[in-house]
Amino acid sequence: MSAFVPLPPLPLSSSKFSKPRQHAPPSRHLTSRRHPTASLAQSEAVKSGAAPVGTDAALQEMVRRSLSSQTPFTRRIAVLGSTGSIGTQTLDIVREAPHIFSVSSLTAGSNVELLVRQAREFRPHVVCILDESRRDELRSKLDDAQCKDIRVVCGSQGVVECAAETDADVVVTGIVGCAGLLPTVAAIKAGKDIALANKETLIAGGPVVVPLVKKHGVSMTAADSEHSAIFQCLQGAPQGALRKIILTASGGAFRDRPAKDLASVTLADALKHPNWSMGAKITIDSASLYNKAAEVIEAHYLFGLDYDNIEAVIHKQSIIHSMVEFEDSSVLAQLGWADMRLPLLYSMSWPHRVSMPSFKPLDLVEIGSLTFQEIDRQKYPNMDLAYIAGRKAGTMTCVLNAANEAAVEMFREEKIHFLDIPKINQAMMDSHRDDFLQYPTLDDIVHFDTVTRIHARELVASGKLG
Numbered sequence: 162m163s164a165f166v167p168l169p170p171l172p173l174s175s176s177k178f179s180k181p182r183q184h185a186p187p188s189r190h191l192t193s194r195r196h197p198t199a200s201l202a203q204s205e206a207v208k209s210g211a212a213p214v215g216t217d218a219a220l221q222e223m224v225r226r227s228l229s230s231q232t233p234f235t236r237r238i239a240v241l242g243s244t245g246s247i248g249t250q251t252l253d254i255v256r257e258a259p260h261i262f263s264v265s266s267l268t269a270g271s272n273v274e275l276l277v278r279q280a281r282e283f284r285p286h287v288v289c290i291l292d293e294s295r296r297d298e299l300r301s302k303l304d305d306a307q308c309k310d311i312r313v314v315c316g317s318q319g320v321v322e323c324a325a326e327t328d329a330d331v332v333v334t335g336i337v338g339c340a341g342l343l344p345t346v347a348a349i350k351a352g353k354d355i356a357l358a359n360k361e362t363l364i365a366g367g368p369v370v371v372p373l374v375k376k377h378g379v380s381m382t383a384a385d386s387e388h389s390a391i392f393q394c395l396q397g398a399p400q401g402a403l404r405k406i407i408l409t410a411s412g413g414a415f416r417d418r419p420a421k422d423l424a425s426v427t428l429a430d431a432l433k434h435p436n437w438s439m440g441a442k443i444t445i446d447s448a449s450l451y452n453k454a455a456e457v458i459e460a461h462y463l464f465g466l467d468y469d470n471i472e473a474v475i476h477k478q479s480i481i482h483s484m485v486e487f488e489d490s491s492v493l494a495q496l497g498w499a500d501m502r503l504p505l506l507y508s509m510s511w512p513h514r515v516s517m518p519s520f521k522p523l524d525l526v527e528i529g530s531l532t533f534q535e536i537d538r539q540k541y542p543n544m545d546l547a548y549i550a551g552r553k554a555g556t557m558t559c560v561l562n563a564a565n566e567a568a569v570e571m572f573r574e575e576k577i578h579f580l581d582i583p584k585i586n587q588a589m590m591d592s593h594r595d596d597f598l599q600y601p602t603l604d605d606i607v608h609f610d611t612v613t614r615i616h617a618r619e620l621v622a623s624g625k626l627g
């Protein structure tokens with residue numbers, strides 16, 4: 162399919178804020194590939210790293226792009242994690258725009274019932290249930306005349322197959338956690354474009370995934386609302402113009418509680434997000450601000466900016482989804498309701514703009530006011546941990562991610578308290594210093610993801626967490 166030659170959002174090497182990188186150079190967010198209308202000149206420019214900047218060529222490119230964004234197109238979509246929050250919203254989009262989107266594969270963890278309903282409605286070639294014990298049940302529920310041709314696979318290898326061995330143009334990564342890493346890597350290697358919801362892919366695997374995206378010439382377009390906002394603000398920006406990224410944060414479930422009250426919060430409290438309806442893990446991450454912390458690292462890997470130039474601010478309304486500041490001090494923002502369908506749609510259709518009648522237009526008068534507030538770094542230690550891990554790079558962000566996943570699991574099992582989450586993250590990062598690898602392989606990342614989870618659980622079991 163599809164992928165368009167991007168205007169690189171920023172010139173890493175020429176930014177006056179840039180410092181020497183400690184890891185493989187980050188992606189320019191999206192890389193060139195196969196778009197039928199992409200000019201040879203621009204393909205060459207992007208390959209050489211010298212994309213058009215503030216020149217006539219750049220202006221022509223912008224005009225060409227805005228015109229071509231209206232041309233008809235179709236896309237086949239692989240939906241990983243189709244039964245979750247991201248997956249079901251992706252399918253809402255497909256349902257509303259069947260003239261553009263169709264489904265090539267679906268995967269679920271264990272929710273056979275919903276997967277069967279989805280398979281009947283969207284008729285993919287292949288479906289996967291991670292839980293191998295439910296494969297026969299899935300097969301028998303899809304054995305009638307309409308569905309018997311749908312292949313049924315299972316296990317983590319089945320997920321990889323649904324990501325890579327299909328006729329999909331775009332893979333929407335709606336799996337939660339580092340479990341999304343290997344299927345995403347397989348999809349990239351198979352030349353699929355990625356609509357990235359699963360941020361853990363980059364937090365854990367950034368040093369490996371970013372070069373792989375470049376090597377295989379696929380696009381990786383953020384579905385995460387903040388990074389979609391940034392990417393939208395960067396469309397048409399001249400190379401070298403970006404100075405700063407400002408991520409917005411809702412503040413999560415505990416934003417209006419004083420820090421001292423966090424000692425008494427419960428799992429049920431943490432699951433009450435003020436603005437977004439999302440899966441349990443990311444909702445808890447929003448409450449601990451780990452989600453924002455992870456999004457700082459995600460922004461680094463997607464847009465290549467130094468950590469000094471990535472900020473976050475609490476914006477309670479979640480209407481501005483993020484902002485960029487340019488060298489001339491101009492700030493651009495992207496606005497929309499707190500509805501993931503919009504960033505998902507953009508990640509699936511970029512550079513096109515698709516009309517969706519069910520999307521309610523933004524009403525600024527209804528919103529009334531937009532407010533901003535500094536993040537309290539004492540109350541939310543995960544923010545500082547992300548900057549430390551991000552600057553260290555290599556395997557450190559993988560360890561932070563694995564520690565947090567294990568900690569959130571234990572919090573959901575009610576084995577630890579909410580305030581233990583950042584303590585576990587810090588402890589795992591501290592104990593990783595001797596094993597740290599600056600230039601990990603994918604196997605190294607999988608290894609440290611596995612052992613960190615074990616160590617985090619051992620730490621809690623030992624009673625030494627403090």
Ligand SMILES: NC(=O)C1=CN([C@@H]2O[C@H](COP(=O)(O)OP(=O)(O)OC[C@H]3O[C@@H](n4cnc5c(N)ncnc54)[C@H](OP(=O)(O)O)[C@@H]3O)[C@@H](O)[C@H]2O)C=CC1
Nearest residue numbers: 242243244245246247270271272335336340358359439440
């Ligand atoms: N929800 C949102 O609005 C946003 C989410 N994201 C990111 O998107 C990703 C998905 O989040 P969300 O949709 O909320 O999560 P959910 O928990 O709602 O959905 C997760 C999906 O993945 C499946 N799944 C769970 N564990 C595994 C596994 N180990 N291997 C394969 N599949 C698995 C689940 O199957 P089953 O239903 O059968 O358990 C389900 O389909 C996360 O990385 C999150 O950070 C980013 C921005 C916004």
Ligand SMILES: CC(=O)[C@@H](O)[C@H](O)COP(=O)(O)O
Nearest residue numbers: 385386410411412413447452
């Ligand atoms: C919708 C989305 O992108 C989430 O990642 C969202 O950002 C969570 O809200 P917080 O700002 O509370 O983390």
Ligand SMILES: [Mn+2]
Nearest residue numbers: 385386387456
């Ligand atoms: Mn987000």
